Amino acid sequence: xxxxxxxxxxxxPVQSGLLFVVWLLMNNTxxxxxxxxxxxxxxxxxxxxxxxxxxxxxxxxxxxxxxxFLLVLMDIVIANIQVAILILGPLKKMQPGFxxxxxxxxxxxxxxxxxxxxxxxPGTVSCDVSEDQCWLYIHALNLVDEQELINSIKNxxxxxxxxxxxx
Amino acid sequence: MNWTELAxxxxxxxxxxxxxxxxxxxxRLPDFYMRLHAPTKATTxxxxxxxxxxxxxxxxxxxxxxxxxVLITIFLFITAPVSAHMMAKAALHVDTQTLERTQGxxxxxxxxxxxxxxxxxxxxxxxxxSES
Numbered sequence: 061x062x063x064x065x066x067x068x069x070x071x072x073p074v075q076s077g078l079l080f081v082v083w084l085l086m087n088n089t090x091x092x093x094x095x096x097x098x099x100x101x102x103x104x105x106x107x108x109x110x111x112x113x114x115x116x117x118x119x120x121x122x123x124x125x126x127x128x129f130l131l132v133l134m135d136i137v138i139a140n141i142q143v144a145i146l147i148l149g150p151l152k153k154m155q156p157g158f159x160x161x162x163x164x165x166x167x168x169x170x171x172x173x174x175x176x177x178x179x180x181x182p183g184t185v186s187c188d189v190s191e192d193q194c195w196l197y198i199h200a201l202n203l204v205d206e207q208e209l210i211n212s213i214k215n216x217x218x219x220x221x222x223x224x225x226x227x
Numbered sequence: 228m229n230w231t232e233l234a235x236x237x238x239x240x241x242x243x244x245x246x247x248x249x250x251x252x253x254x255r256l257p258d259f260y261m262r263l264h265a266p267t268k269a270t271t272x273x274x275x276x277x278x279x280x281x282x283x284x285x286x287x288x289x290x291x292x293x294x295x296x297v298l299i300t301i302f303l304f305i306t307a308p309v310s311a312h313m314m315a316k317a318a319l320h321v322d323t324q325t326l327e328r329t330q331g332x333x334x335x336x337x338x339x340x341x342x343x344x345x346x347x348x349x350x351x352x353x354x355x356x357s358e359s
Binding site: 147148175187 | 245248249251252255256257258260261263264265267268269271272293294295297298304305307308309311312315316318319325335
């Protein structure tokens with residue numbers, strides 16, 4: 061038996077809250093009926109699917125996570141402008157390339173977040189993760205300095221993720 | 228013409244511009260992996276700008292905060308990298324041709340096989356070599 065009865069009723073508290081907010085946002089309303097329906101869904105769906113979830117590392121530093129989110133948001137804007145310039149510029153000068161980045165984080169969730177961040181930020185798309193989850197393979201649109209790119213990914217994105225999840 | 232109309236037109240135009248650049252990239256870039264870059268990046272900001280414009284327009288028109296566009300942005304930010312990753316993975320799997328001047332063929336081969344990169348073995352060899 062689960063020692064904490066609160067978690068039997070709310071097996072996934074964060075997801076329940078998210079579902080509630082998303083339902084209300086999707087309907088773009090605060091009508092009583094919809095609040096009731098959202099609450100019902102937020103209660104019922106997590107109970108139905110809770111047995112499917114895998115244990116994931118939890119966020120240890122929410123403030124740092126917020127800072128990371130803002131950093132990525134800013135980098136997305138910069139990335140867009142950089143890629144736009146590359147696309148409109150001369151194609152013959154572009155030096156595409158594959159690189160392998162060694163991973164320090166081992167769990168699925170942080171690796172997924174890192175890979176998504178890499179895909180959204182300047183000139184890089186994550187292609188694959190090695191089977192032992194030690195290497196992330198990245199395709200770069202314009203590879204100038206391989207080591208510098210690896211270092212910037214590790215310092216700028218991986219280090220904060222590592223701290224956020226405390227692993 | 229007041230400042231809200233100016234702001235809305237600015238964001239609509241900016242969004243359209245980035246979408247256009249993304250599409251040009253999709254058509255213009257020479258190989259599959261490079262083409263992947265255009266829709267993952269240029270389009271996210273393009274759609275983002277259009278949604279900001281939509282939020283401003285409907286907030287003012289209905290004089291009520293309209294924030295459900297945020298959801299579209301979030302879904303897009305979640306799905307764009309995942310779909311790009313899946314396409315890149317599929318391309319690696321079927322051994323799609325890359326541009327000849329693509330660098331890092333070791334990493335490419337290692338990625339195709341999904342094994343740990345050969346540079347790990349190379350590094351070990353190098354270390355042994357330097358020690359002996």
